[in-house]
Every structure is written in structure tokens, then in C-alpha cells.
Amino acid sequence: MRFTVDRIDHVSLWCADIELAAAWYQRVLGMEREEYGGKNRTALRFGAQKLNLYEVDGSSLSGPDEPRPGMQEICFVIAVRPEDAVAQLHACGVAVERGPIARIGALGDVMSVYCRDPDGTLIELASYLGA
Structure with missing residues (x-):
């Protein structure tokens, strides 16, 4: 089953200082x-989306190999099961880096x-179906 992207769920941003960044987005x-996540993880909610903030110290579970302030990861919501996404990625010659794996989305x-x-940006394809 082919899928298309439904919407952006969240964007993860790598920051030099989470407290400073969070205060800026709030103010x-x-x-x-x-x-969220019981691990002192910080997010900023707006509408049905959120920004996840990570420090560039390399402690996040995913993201760029060499994080720098301003780097990001994008999470798209798909309306198919994750197994269908894996099949489509493989059919398109795209390597699956991780998953299916349970995560916490904006909702x-x-x-x-x-x-x-192609530029190395980490793309998360999230399914609320069967989560």
C-alpha cells in the first residue's frame, strides 16, 4: 500500500541551550x-504540533550524526501502518534506519x-494506526 504524507507531527531542533531556546519560543x-517521556525531555506545543528540543551534547536517541545548533529532524504523519511504510521505502530503494519503533508524537x-x-536529514514517518 502506497502512502502519502498527511501532515507534520513535530520537528526536533538541536540547541546550544535548551532553557534559552525554550524561553524564546515561549516568550x-x-x-x-x-x-514528556519521563526522561526530562522538553517540547513546545502549539496547536496539534510540537517542537522537541535537544541539546547538541549527543544525548538524544536519534538525529544527526554530528549535531549542531540549528539542525533539525522532521516527523511526518502517515495514514498507513508502519509496515506499509517500510515496504514502500524498500520499493523506492531507501534504507530504513530504524523502526518500526514506539515513540511519542504530538498527539x-x-x-x-x-x-x-538525500541531504542526510533524519525523516520520521509516524503512524497513529495501531500505536
């Missing part, structure tokens, strides 16, 4: 800060598959 753009639990675009 300037009015986003609501939350801790709750998801099952995600990770791959990279």
Missing part, C-alpha cells in the same frame, strides 16, 4: 512548554519508521 511565539503514542533524505 516570542507563545508556545506552551511541556516535559500521543505512534509507531515510527526512520530514514534519511
Whole structure:
């Protein structure tokens, strides 16, 4: 089953200082800060989306090989099961870097598959189906 992207679920940003970045997004753009995942992880919620903030110290579970401030990961919501996404990625000659794996999306639990675009950006494909 082929899939197309439904919407952006969240974007992960790598920061030099999470406290400084979170305060800026709260003060300037009015986003609501939350801790999630039980691991002192910081997110900023706006509407049905969120920004996940990570420090460039390399402690995040995913992301760029050599994180620098300003780097990002994009999570797209797909309306098919993760196994179908894996099949389509393989059919297109795209390597699956990780998954399916349980994660936390902007609206709750998801099952995600990770791959990279031609520039090396980590792309997360998240399915709320069967999560």
C-alpha cells in the first residue's frame, strides 16, 4: 500500500541551550512548554504540533550524526501502518534506519519508521494506526 504524507507531527531542533531556546519560543511565539517521556525531555506545543528540543551534547536517541545548533529532524504523519511504510521505502530503494519503533508524537503514542533524505536529514514517518 502506497502512502502519502498527511501532515507534520513535530520537528526536533538541536540547541546550544535548551532553557534559552525554550524561553524564546515561549516568550516570542507563545508556545506552551511541556516535559514528556519521563526522561526530562522538553517540547513546545502549539496547536496539534510540537517542537522537541535537544541539546547538541549527543544525548538524544536519534538525529544527526554530528549535531549542531540549528539542525533539525522532521516527523511526518502517515495514514498507513508502519509496515506499509517500510515496504514502500524498500520499493523506492531507501534504507530504513530504524523502526518500526514506539515513540511519542504530538498527539500521543505512534509507531515510527526512520530514514534519511538525500541531504542526510533524519525523516520520521509516524503512524497513529495501531500505536
